[in-house]
Amino acid sequence: MKVGIVGAGNVATHLVKGLTQAGLDIPVIYSRTLASAAGLAQYASSATVTNATDFRGLPQAEVYLLAIPDQALSSFLQSAVFPEKALVAHTSGTQPIEVLASLAGVETGVFYPLQTFSKEKDVDWKRIPICVEASSAKAEQTLLKLAKVLSGQVVPMNSETRRNLHVAAVFACNFTNHLWGVAQDLLQKAELPVNLLEPLVQETVQKAFQFPPFTVQTGPAQRGDQNTVQAHLKLLQDEPLYRQLYQTLTKSIQTMTENEPFSGKQA
Amino acid sequence: MKVGIVGAGNVATHLVKGLTQAGLDIPVIYSRTLASAAGLAQYASSATVTNATDFRGLPQAEVYLLAIPDQALSSFLQSAVFPEKALVAHTSGTQPIEVLASLAGVETGVFYPLQTFSKEKDVDWKRIPICVEASSAKAEQTLLKLAKVLSGQVVPMNSETRRNLHVAAVFACNFTNHLWGVAQDLLQKAELPVNLLEPLVQETVQKAFQFPPFTVQTGPAQRGDQNTVQAHLKLLQDEPLYRQLYQTLTKSIQTMTENEPFSGKQA
Numbered sequence: 240m241k242v243g244i245v246g247a248g249n250v251a252t253h254l255v256k257g258l259t260q261a262g263l264d265i266p267v268i269y270s271r272t273l274a275s276a277a278g279l280a281q282y283a284s285s286a287t288v289t290n291a292t293d294f295r296g297l298p299q300a301e302v303y304l305l306a307i308p309d310q311a312l313s314s315f316l317q318s319a320v321f322p323e324k325a326l327v328a329h330t331s332g333t334q335p336i337e338v339l340a341s342l343a344g345v346e347t348g349v350f351y352p353l354q355t356f357s358k359e360k361d362v363d364w365k366r367i368p369i370c371v372e373a374s375s376a377k378a379e380q381t382l383l384k385l386a387k388v389l390s391g392q393v394v395p396m397n398s399e400t401r402r403n404l405h406v407a408a409v410f411a412c413n414f415t416n417h418l419w420g421v422a423q424d425l426l427q428k429a430e431l432p433v434n435l436l437e438p439l440v441q442e443t444v445q446k447a448f449q450f451p452p453f454t455v456q457t458g459p460a461q462r463g464d465q466n467t468v469q470a471h472l473k474l475l476q477d478e479p480l481y482r483q484l485y486q487t488l489t490k491s492i493q494t495m496t497e498n499e500p501f502s503g504k505q506a
Numbered sequence: 507m508k509v510g511i512v513g514a515g516n517v518a519t520h521l522v523k524g525l526t527q528a529g530l531d532i533p534v535i536y537s538r539t540l541a542s543a544a545g546l547a548q549y550a551s552s553a554t555v556t557n558a559t560d561f562r563g564l565p566q567a568e569v570y571l572l573a574i575p576d577q578a579l580s581s582f583l584q585s586a587v588f589p590e591k592a593l594v595a596h597t598s599g600t601q602p603i604e605v606l607a608s609l610a611g612v613e614t615g616v617f618y619p620l621q622t623f624s625k626e627k628d629v630d631w632k633r634i635p636i637c638v639e640a641s642s643a644k645a646e647q648t649l650l651k652l653a654k655v656l657s658g659q660v661v662p663m664n665s666e667t668r669r670n671l672h673v674a675a676v677f678a679c680n681f682t683n684h685l686w687g688v689a690q691d692l693l694q695k696a697e698l699p700v701n702l703l704e705p706l707v708q709e710t711v712q713k714a715f716q717f718p719p720f721t722v723q724t725g726p727a728q729r730g731d732q733n734t735v736q737a738h739l740k741l742l743q744d745e746p747l748y749r750q751l752y753q754t755l756t757k758s759i760q761t762m763t764e765n766e767p768f769s770g771k772q773a
Contacts (some may be wrong), residue, residue, distance in 0.1 A: 319529070356724070359717065405693060410686075418685070456687065471676065
């Protein structure tokens with residue numbers, strides 16, 4: 240199967256690396272900035288790089304994966320023309336499949352890898368769930384087959400469910416990463432080594448996937464320990480942003496604990 | 507070394523288990539509720555259980571570890587009497603060592619294990635950092651020795667630094683656990699399996715300890731993708747608590763991204 244890649248960011252980079260390693264041919268890589276596409280071609284040496292949005296005169300693919308930011312998608316789609324009968328799929332968690340309906344003469348789909356991608360860190364594609372949706376049964380078969388080349392966990396999923404999953408992923412990944420950033424900043428300001436928290440974080444993660452997290456919640460907010468909460472807020476008085484995070488999260492934990500008292504289970 | 511345990515909650519449970527497994531003798535276990543102390547004595551069969559706060563007539567220990575909630579500490583200390591020259595240490599992240607100053611004729615200290623403890627889950631004491639503080643050099647030596655019996659990472663730390671560490675731990679552990687609870691709740695409401703997010707969470711953790719988290723932040727807030735943020739807030743319109751978390755965390759991420767633009771590093 241030949242796969243064209245549209246985009247040169249983090250998702251596109253890991254798609255090119257993963258598909259190439261799996262032995263697939265990548266005939267074409269598009270980026271608005273030609274140099275970015277050329278940068279990606281180091282991983283797929285036979286790829287033609289382009290910044291033109293008409294793909295008909297270029298080496299053709301059966302599937303085109305659009306790995307560009309949601310904000311850039313609609314302007315790209317306004318000028319894009321793909322070879323007739325190609326299958327064009329976007330990789331967004333939140334965009335519905337219908338966003339591709341304006342493309343003429345092609346099949347459409349969604350190919351959403353549930354992962355956080357950074358260029359500087361390799362990923363293990365086998366462990367990344369890929370959520371697939373398509374405009375026809377035939378297109379779905381093609382995308383499922385492609386997804387299975389990369390991943391051991393492939394899930395057909397409609398746009399509404401995928402959007403719910405994406406929101407959950409923002410809480411589980413983007414927001415927790417931000418909190419670790421805050422924690423590490425606080426450690427550095429106290430002149431403590433940042434890896435001091437690593438065993439605690441590892442244990443917290445392990446527990447969260449062995450038990451429902453709300454049932455193993457610990458800490459001052461869950462215990463209703465107002466003295467400690469107040470002491471912590473005082474300590475954060477010069478960090479208004481962190482203080483607001485602390486207050487909002489504490490309030491949310493306390494509301495949850497009052498509504499569903501799991502308090503017998505931990506102290 | 508003989509160690510008395512005051513308390514019968516999560517921390518006390520894991521202390522009794524860990525110290526017994528390390529071959530130490532636990533002569534006495536105190537709890538306000540005698541049945542709770544008796545429950546803990548299953549792990550330390552030679553321990554005398556008590557709900558009396560005068561420890562002088564009971565089998566004596568060199569070190570007493572107070573593993574009771576911060577809220578219960580001051581009322582316990584008002585009536586507690588320990589054998590002369592004993593070393594009494596609390597296990598709180600936030601209480602200063604001075605909270606023990608009212609105890610007459612004893613050495614005092616702090617023995618703070620940086621971990622989240624739940625009764626239903628065993629922990630690996632070797633990997634748990636223990637922060638130690640004491641009222642004299644001799645008492646510090648005793649607590650360091652005791653801590654090293656349990657853990658491979660023992661850190662002398664004053665009360666102010668420990669309090670800063672505790673706040674950081676609340677962000678890194680308690681708050682992230684709550685967000686995973688929110689994520690799993692959203693998955694369940696969308697009828698999706700909760701383990702779908704596990705590879706994403708594992709990758710996020712790994713990355714956060716390989717790179718400064720703020721530099722590998724991803725997601726709609728970091729990208730300034732207001733359309734997706736608005737779509738997510740609309741999806742959360744019937745979950746006011748989750749909506750408020752989403753807004754506060756998004757605002758914090760965006761403020762951080764504007765102040766220290768790492769945006770070249772990820773998409």
